[in-house]
Amino acid sequence: MNGVLVGFIVYLVILAYIGLWARRFTKTEDQYFVGGRKVRVVAAALSDKASDFSGWLMLGYPGQAFSTGLGAFWAAIGCLFGTLADYIFIGPRLRIYAGKFRAITVPDYLEARLRDDTKLIRILGAIIILVFMTAYVSAQFKAGGKALSQAFGLDVTTAVLITAIIVTAYVLTGGFFAVVWTDVIQALFMVTTLIIVPIVAASAIGGLDKAVEIMANVDPKHLSPFGGATGLTALIFAIGYASWIVGYFGQPHIVTRYMSVEDPRKLRRPGIFISGIWTILVLWGAFFAGFIGFALAKAGIVHMEDAERIIPAMAMTLMPSWLAGFVIAGILAAIMSTADSQLLVASSGYRGI
Amino acid sequence: MLSTEAWATLIIPTLMAIVVMFVYGFWDKITGKEYLVDDEILGYDEELLKEERT
Numbered sequence: 001m002n003g004v005l006v007g008f009i010v011y012l013v014i015l016a017y018i019g020l021w022a023r024r025f026t027k028t029e030d031q032y033f034v035g036g037r038k039v040r041v042v043a044a045a046l047s048d049k050a051s052d053f054s055g056w057l058m059l060g061y062p063g064q065a066f067s068t069g070l071g072a073f074w075a076a077i078g079c080l081f082g083t084l085a086d087y088i089f090i091g092p093r094l095r096i097y098a099g100k101f102r103a104i105t106v107p108d109y110l111e112a113r114l115r116d117d118t119k120l121i122r123i124l125g126a127i128i129i130l131v132f133m134t135a136y137v138s139a140q141f142k143a144g145g146k147a148l149s150q151a152f153g154l155d156v157t158t159a160v161l162i163t164a165i166i167v168t169a170y171v172l173t174g175g176f177f178a179v180v181w182t183d184v185i186q187a188l189f190m191v192t193t194l195i196i197v198p199i200v201a202a203s204a205i206g207g208l209d210k211a212v213e214i215m216a217n218v219d220p221k222h223l224s225p226f227g228g229a230t231g232l233t234a235l236i237f238a239i240g241y242a243s244w245i246v247g248y249f250g251q252p253h254i255v256t257r258y259m260s261v262e263d264p265r266k267l268r269r270p271g272i273f274i275s276g277i278w279t280i281l282v283l284w285g286a287f288f289a290g291f292i293g294f295a296l297a298k299a300g301i302v303h304m305e306d307a308e309r310i311i312p313a314m315a316m317t318l319m320p321s322w323l324a325g326f327v328i329a330g331i332l333a334a335i336m337s338t339a340d341s342q343l344l345v346a347s348s349g350y351r352g353i
Numbered sequence: 354m355l356s357t358e359a360w361a362t363l364i365i366p367t368l369m370a371i372v373v374m375f376v377y378g379f380w381d382k383i384t385g386k387e388y389l390v391d392d393e394i395l396g397y398d399e400e401l402l403k404e405e406r407t
Binding site for chain 1: 354355356358359361362363366367370371373374377378379380381387388390393394395396397398400401402404405
């Protein structure tokens with residue numbers, strides 16, 4: 001437990017430092033909401049992905065791979081192509097118009113692009129953002145609270161409040177720059193965690209082949225690409241899981257990253273490569289963590305009540321406490337990196353009202 | 354061992370995504386066309402530029 005606490009404190013110190021450093025560059029509204037459109041592409045691309053993948057990546061998706069098996073990989077395919085589609089269809093174009101119109105929020109851009117003098121788009125956009133982003137950010141605070149509560153044995157309400165206070169503090173202090181650069185650290189935590197966890201899991205079970213052998217004995221459907229379905233049902237299965245791609249085009253906390261980047265041409269190269277490669281690594285890692293985690297649970301090596309807790313359970317059982325602390329920080333990083341971006345976008349809703 | 358069908362499910366979409374990344378990433382080199390970008394489009398925050406200079 002001490003190692004977990006030390007890992008978490010180190011993580012908080014890094015967040016606090018970035019929040020304070022970012023204050024220097026956060027004086028105007030333009031800087032607070034889009035970093036003065038001068039954010040480095042490496043930071044914008046990593047922040048884009050860290051904001052996109054919430055606690056779902058560390059808890060929900062491994063839980064799906066645990067419960068469904070190989071078929072859950074279709075969700076990863078949807079997310080991967082959604083990421084690429086964002087760059088191909090939205091990123092550079094949105095950045096070009098955001099600069100031309102001096103837009104700092106998505107409603108600003110839509111109002112200018114559609115030449116709306118009635119303020120209808122601005123007000124409707126603000127209401128949609130306020131309602132849905134506030135609900136979305138609340139879900140992240142709740143997930144963060146649950147993770148903290150499990151790691152430190154805190155009461156869930158207290159843990160939710162601690163998560164909300166930490167995130168609000170650095171968003172208020174450093175605005176967009178703080179959100180982006182904390183997201184960069186969080187993205188690195190997430191990718192490292194999701195490389196380490198499946199390797200440790202595979203080594204604990206005796207290799208991937210051994211895990212597959214256990215799955216074949218317990219539930220052969222786990223090894224089917226379509227969860228055992230055939231024909232039209234298999235097609236619907238795959239489309240259902242891959243439908244994540246649809247959500248990619250309408251998430252303001254993600255697309256604002258493109259509006260902030262220093263040069264739209266850099267979203268093409270290296271932007272799409274940074275986001276694409278990071279996404280491949282984390283999705284493969286999260287998938288194999290849950291997939292192999294199923295074999296570990298069936299072999300009686302790891303115990304947990306809920307499939308979504310497979311990563312924390314593996315960390316606590318298979319790793320030394322300092323490494324488990326790193327993994328718990330990775331889970332919190334996934335949650336906070338989405339919560340901070342959503343909080344910033346939700347707060348921009350006031351501009352329409 | 355994972356079946357060939359299972360490996361194909363994992364690897365083929367990933368390889369396709371890498372191909373898409375390279376085609377889009379180097380589309381300007383392939384076609385010789387790039388987004389037209391000028392100072393107005395870059396639209397940097399003047400205050401921030403001053404802060405960076407200091």
